[in-house]
Amino acid sequence: MPVQCEEIAELLPQVVDGLETADHPLIRHVESCLRCQAELAQYRRLLRVLHQLRTEVIEPAPGLVTEILAELGEAGERGAIRSLLSGRRVAYLGGLAVAAGAAGAAGAIVLATRSRRSARLAS
Amino acid sequence: MPDELAELVAAAKAGDRKAFDALVQATYAHAYTVAFRLTGNEEDARDVVQDAYLRAYRGLKRFRGDSSFSTWLYRITANCASTQLGRRSRHRHEELDDDAPLADERPEIDPELRASAESDRERVSAALLALPPRLRAVVVLRDVYDLPHEAIAAELGISEAAAKVRLHRARRKLRERLFPLRAEATGEEDARAV
Numbered sequence A: 001m002p003v004q005c006e007e008i009a010e011l012l013p014q015v016v017d018g019l020e021t022a023d024h025p026l027i028r029h030v031e032s033c034l035r036c037q038a039e040l041a042q043y044r045r046l047l048r049v050l051h052q053l054r055t056e057v058i059e060p061a062p063g064l065v066t067e068i069l070a071e072l073g074e075a076g077e078r079g080a081i082r083s084l085l086s087g088r089r090v091a092y093l094g095g096l097a098v099a100a101g102a103a104g105a106a107g108a109i110v111l112a113t114r115s116r117r118s119a120r121l122a123s
Numbered sequence B: 001m002p003d004e005l006a007e008l009v010a011a012a013k014a015g016d017r018k019a020f021d022a023l024v025q026a027t028y029a030h031a032y033t034v035a036f037r038l039t040g041n042e043e044d045a046r047d048v049v050q051d052a053y054l055r056a057y058r059g060l061k062r063f064r065g066d067s068s069f070s071t072w073l074y075r076i077t078a079n080c081a082s083t084q085l086g087r088r089s090r091h092r093h094e095e096l097d098d099d100a101p102l103a104d105e106r107p108e109i110d111p112e113l114r115a116s117a118e119s120d121r122e123r124v125s126a127a128l129l130a131l132p133p134r135l136r137a138v139v140v141l142r143d144v145y146d147l148p149h150e151a152i153a154a155e156l157g158i159s160e161a162a163a164k165v166r167l168h169r170a171r172r173k174l175r176e177r178l179f180p181l182r183a184e185a186t187g188e189e190d191a192r193a194v
Helices: A003-015 A024-032 A034-055 A064-122 B002-013 B017-039 B042-062 B069-092 B120-130 B133-144 B149-156 B160-178 B183-193
Strands: none
Touching (some): A003 B160, A024 A034, A034 B120, A034 B160, A064 B017, A064 B042, B002 B017, B002 B042, B002 B069, B017 B042, B017 B069, B042 B069, B069 B133, B120 B160, B149 B160
């Protein structure tokens, strides 16, 4: 294979899906070289068949869809439990906050009452 | 079919679990096919598909509909396959050399039996399976499923330039395998055929 053909051969897999965008010297060489035209034709045929594979379906062994749906079901349940737990956690923390607030308010009232009483006794 | 899928996607996004189940029913065979072509074996393909649907389910709200649901699912499948293959290669402590000759121990694609009347599709499918996984992934996603280089690079965790290099290597290897005689032997005939 002449040197130039070897160089072109390196480039053919890159340009096979868009020869028009290739460099002019490459296009000129391919147009005048049967060997490179043949190789390009092989790449084009390969790409055509690869593209056809898109419509093919390889049937999985039975049971796959059941497995997928079961997995999704489990994931859904796990998610529901998580959100339930996080909801309860929020409610629990909210309850604690309310209780702490109430205790604080009660303490403040007691302190205020005591300080008022001691002020009255002092006067 | 695309309209039906779009309706199912909309319903599933709104929280209808049965709609998502119907999406699975409608698309699982194609998703499995993608996974099988990427991983090259049934066991991995099944794991990859399950993982892909789980991720699709969790990420459905982020699906904006810029591409079709199928294309979005293929991208997720590619990402899951890449993870699975990475796990496998770490487990086996082996790294396949992209330039190594294609090992082929299966009798149905033994070069000596190539002369038997196989269809082009069967021959190409067999040649794809004989490629190193990282070359196979790129050529399958680009030349079979028509994903853009950018998406392929993103899902496989490689640069766009690396994705292109792998694609060209994969095409060259496939051509060499499918047309083993040098161009000069068959050249004129092939050139005329196209």
